[in-house]
Amino acid sequence: MLHSCYGINEKGHFTIGGVDTTVLANKYKTPLFVLDEQKIRENCRAYTSAMNKYFVDGSTIHYASKALSFKGIYKIMSEEGVNVDLCSLGEVYTAKSAGFDLSRACLHGNNKTDDNIREAIRAGVGEFVVDSFEELEALEIIAGEENVVQKAFVRITPNIDCHTLKAISTGQLDSKFGTPIETGQAEKLVRRALELKNVKLIGYHCHCGSQVFETQPYVNQTEIMFAFAADIMKKTGYAPEYMNLGGGFGVRYTENDPQIDIGENIRLIAEKEKEICKKYNLPEPKILMEPGRSIVANAGITLYTVGTVKHIEGYRTYVSINGGMTDNPRYALYGSKYEALLANKASLPKDTSVTIAGCCCESGDLIGENIKLQKAERGDLLAVTVTGAYNYSMSSNYNRVPRPALVIVNNGKDRLAIRRESYEDICRNDI
Ligand SMILES: *Cc1c(COP(=O)(O)O)cnc(C)c1O
Secondary structure, three states: OOOOOEEEOOOOOEEEOOEEHHHHHHHHOOOEEEEEHHHHHHHHHHHHHHHHHHOOOOOEEEEEHHHOOOHHHHHHHHHHOOEEEEOOHHHHHHHHHOOOOHHHEEEOOOOOOHHHHHHHHHHOOOEEEEOOHHHHHHHHHHHHHOOOOEEEEEEEEOOOOOOOOHHHEOOOOOOOOOEEOOOOHHHHHHHHHHHOOOEEEEEEEOOOEOOEOOOHHHHHHHHHHHHHHHHHHHHHOOOOOEEEOOOOEOOOOOOOOOOOOHHHHHHHHHHHHHHHHHHOOOOOOEEEEOOOHHHHHHHEEEEEEEEEEEEEOOOEEEEEEOOOOOOOOHHHHHOOOOOEEEHHHOOOOOOEEEEEEOOOOOOOOEEEEEEEEOOOOOOOEEEEEOOOOOOHHHOOOHHHOOOOEEEEEEOOEEEEEEOOOOHHHHHOOOO
8 A cells, every 4th residue: 555544344345544445435425535644633733843853943844734724624724733825815715714824924926916815914914925025015115005014035046947747846936826026026035124124034935846755856946945045045145944845756656666764855955954054154043934735635535436437448447436627637637547446346456457537528537548457347336545635725617517525534433524515505606
């Protein structure tokens, strides 16, 4: 099994967090997302314990909640003492509704409107990540009108390549995110931030991309960011309280992906960070990281019911399921790879190779091709693993398909965390 929360019980059924998935499917119906709470907590602690150990006091993580945002996840983060990243007013609203202390939240986004800025300030969002010069000026004016001094990072693009997919690369100079160093714009942005009355600059932010398996991109990024910080310190005397290194540790989706040891990765990054700080004669800032995927991805699975199994002689076998791109658009978007199994036949050999097809009117609606699977028949329960991140959060109602329910398992118990959408829900806003 790919991750420690997955197993097979004595009946030969697939389990998550020790709970039989066929029982969950009978109780809650399919398609269904299932999350193992213990795995999420374990992932959080892998980060927090390593960061406490290797970085200066006050260093911590912000869970990038775009990976999976619903009320229950903010409660878990709150209990773990983890801060959160929000990237829209919808996420701000969800976190607030869950009772999350928004002073521990950070707002991202390359296009925060004036209304967004005002609402986020009024909601009490602790920190902004200012993406551009224009946003900085808007924040100064609106924070002034609201009578607050808003804490903010500025997002800097270090111009590095982190060897991931183009669609999820964000650290290169030509990006919709951040302000580049090389053009001199980052320095101007910082100098301007330091002049402002209603914005308090607390540090620098960068984020090179997602699904990154090596530590070298983080080391390169740290080198560039600290060189930038040292240059600014020489010119203005300003030294950042925080350095935010962004998110992006890769996750093992298939057997071909490596398993990342989060603690060991952080140790390696910290070792280099200390060297680099010394080299540039900078006081060591508090370090922030923003993991999303690596907190929730492996804690989640999706359960579907197999429908039509169509064999096209000489070509391939399509195994169709009662979900697809509406609950998991990642194959259609990026060609992302997944593994699957028949949860009710988990102990049988995976002796067929199939294409798993969704039920939308779209040929590209696939979960994957050349997927190894036990011999599938109509009525089988199909599990796709490692779907905790960027699945539910990217889901849609295309073809007016209702979003699935989401269930959390914890120490052998299960509880409904997001209700299944009804057809009424889908028509709710139609007039
Ligand atoms: C998406 C994103 C993250 C999280 O990336 P993961 O790959 O999910 O860890 C962190 N920071 C920023 C700014 C992001 O845009």
